[in-house]
Amino acid sequence: MHTVTLKKPLAIAIAAAGFTLAGTANAQSSDLEQRLAELEARIAAAEQRADAAEQRAELAEQQAEEGLSQEEVEERLAKVERQASGEEGFSFNVYARSGLLIDEDGKSAEGGPYLTPAGSQGGAVGRLGNEPDTYAEAIFNYRMRFDNGAKARYTTMIADGTTTSNDWTADESNLNVRQVYAEFSDLPSFTGAFENTAIWAGKRFDRDNFDIHWLDSDIVFLAGTGAGIYDMQLADSWKSNLSLYGRSFANYPVDREDPGLTGDTDNLILTSNNYFGNWQWMLSGMSAADNDDRFNDLRTESRSVRTLVEDEDTGEMVEVEVPLSDEVVSEGEKAADTGFHTMVAYHGDSFFGLGEGNFKAAVLHGQGLGAEVKGLGSDGNLTDDATSTRVGLYGTTYVAPKWRVAPALLAETSEDRYVDGDQYDWATLNVRLANELTQNFEMQYEASYQWMDLDPQGFDGRTAVEGDYTKFTIAPTFKPQVGGFWQRPEIRLFASWSDWDEELNDYSADDAFGSDEFTGSQWTFGVQTEVWF
Known part of the structure; x- marks a missing residue:
């Protein structure tokens, strides 16, 4: 040859x-x-x-x-x-991260972008030098093209995550099939507004989700099982997507007298996603039949009484403890069965109009089941009166030939979320800075600050707190080739210092703050790899 x-x-x-x-x-x-x-x-x-x-x-x-x-x-x-x-055949894509996060005593440390009290409401902080897990996504695609020009793609995603450092993690893993769907495009019988559309069905992440990578937080995340159509050309400058996703709610309490009795339902999310040039307007309605039967905070305590009984062997009277039925100490409120959500976003092709780079900015608002404004339809405990408004933005640019910066802001105010009168306010400011020193080495720096004022009104046993969290990280980083924030793979060494107001340790017995030897002024060290292709 x-x-x-x-x-x-x-x-x-x-x-x-x-x-x-x-x-x-x-x-x-x-x-x-x-x-x-x-x-x-x-x-x-x-x-x-x-x-x-x-x-x-x-x-x-x-x-x-x-x-x-x-x-x-x-x-x-x-x-x-x-x-x-690449129009036909098999392809393989990956996202993965894995590393050690060690405290000053040489033991595994608490970590993660959602470790603060505000994290339970989506309040993420900077992820650099702050992730204790191994997480991997493997995406398998097969593309086909037919004689009439039509195209088809089949996609499966398998994901797993764990915080153990062991090589064999079958007992701790969360192996899961996160996406399975088929998508058809270039269908010759589709004409007019549908000429360049793609239709799909199955379980998937919506194609047009977008995130703030440095916080490991989506600005909006629409996912589930359903069907939809992309890229309807409704006018010269108007493209639109339409989708119906279902998400399952299961094993929630529905009977105050019998806390063991549970119910289940599906939250159906109908979404219209519209694009006008750089602008995006997203509108969603939700319906979860019978979700209003749910008690969103049904908690019980064991009860018993002490009484005297005759010992069968000795005939003497002895004191014993006799269990009684559990006492309901909280039932919470009835959950919503409908919801509304909207988002207006701008996808900029410059650094806020100041120079080369890019930025994204979004304002989101939701009511009822839509008050979970990031993960649409994922929180079944929200009440009818729940409202939330969130702002998210980030940008990337070079401030010098070898220096790049990526600031980000994420903030939310929410009220009547789970209890009448509750209030959750928080804001995160994060800055990632990188200095490219050679073709294969750069220094990364991150500063993250979060303010929070949380008043859960006793929901889930939580107490009201207000305070600040601060984190600084320095991370020497090796790459096959530096250049831009999206260049991977990379291997990082890092040292992080974080501190927070003491009051935040009292928010919940179930979160990281206030746990043993994790009460503030913490140093953590480690190494991590991150890969995507």
Whole structure:
């Protein structure tokens, strides 16, 4: 096969060009970096063309040997070219993180973006040097293209997460199939407003979810099992998506006299997601039949009495404890069975209009079941009167040739959430800074501050608190190639210091704050890898 040997001179010539450019890179401007990126793209395309050419030559030989018709050869060549371009065939994507988070005593430390009292309401803090877990997502895709031009994709995602450091974690793992769906596009019978649409069904994360990566918090997260259609062209500058997702609520108490009696239902979420240029307007309605039978905070305590009984062996009177039926100490309120949610967002192609980069900003509001404004439809304990308003924004830019910065803000106010008169207010400000020192090494820094004023009115045994949380992290980071906030994989070493007001330790017996040796002024150290492709 002569085609195989032709690839070697091509690779040598490209490599030589790359080394020549690399030798002068430090003396060039960012324009050279762009040219290098373009060269890399051309190299990848050339390799794909070479692979396709090799397979075409093999088919030509096969045609000569087996007497294939020209039509058969053309059909198989077209399939080879589609696979080479990525339009058909199998692909594999990954997100993963794993590391150690160790305290000053050399033991595993508490951590995670949601470790503060506000975390139970979605109040995340900076994640750098603050994650104690191993979490992995494996995404398997298979793409097909049909003779009439229609395309299909089948996707499965498997995910697992654990906080143990052991290699065998079957007893602690949360292995789960998080997505299973099929999506069809380029359907030739779809015309007019539906000409460029894609339809789907199954269990999935919505395609248009977006997040603040440095807080490990979605700005909006729509997911579940259902069906939908993307990219309806309703006008020249108006695209729209429509979806119906279902989420299950199960095993919630419905009878005050019999706390063991439980119910279940599905929260159905109908969403219209609309785009006008850089603007996005999202509108959702929710319905969960019979969820209003739920008591959202039904808690009981064991009761007993001490009494005298005659000992069968000795005949003497002895005191024994006799259990009684459990006493209901709290029943909470009846939950909502409907909800409303809306979001207005702007997806900017500059750094807040101040320079090169990007930014995203969103305002979200919800009522009833929609008062969980990030994870739509995921909280079945919300009351009819629950209301929440959240603001989220972030941006990325270079402030100097080797310095980049990413500020982020996330804040929410919520009331009557679970109990009449409760109030949850919090705000997080986070800044990630990175200094690219070599092609393979950078220093990352993160400062995170959160203020919270939480008055749960006794819900779930929690007490009212107000205070601040602060965290600083320094993280020497190694990469195959630095450049931009989205370049992975990377390996980080880190040291973090965090502190918070003492009052926050009293919020809940179930959260991290106030637990043994975790009461404030904490140093943590560790190492972590993060990968995506």
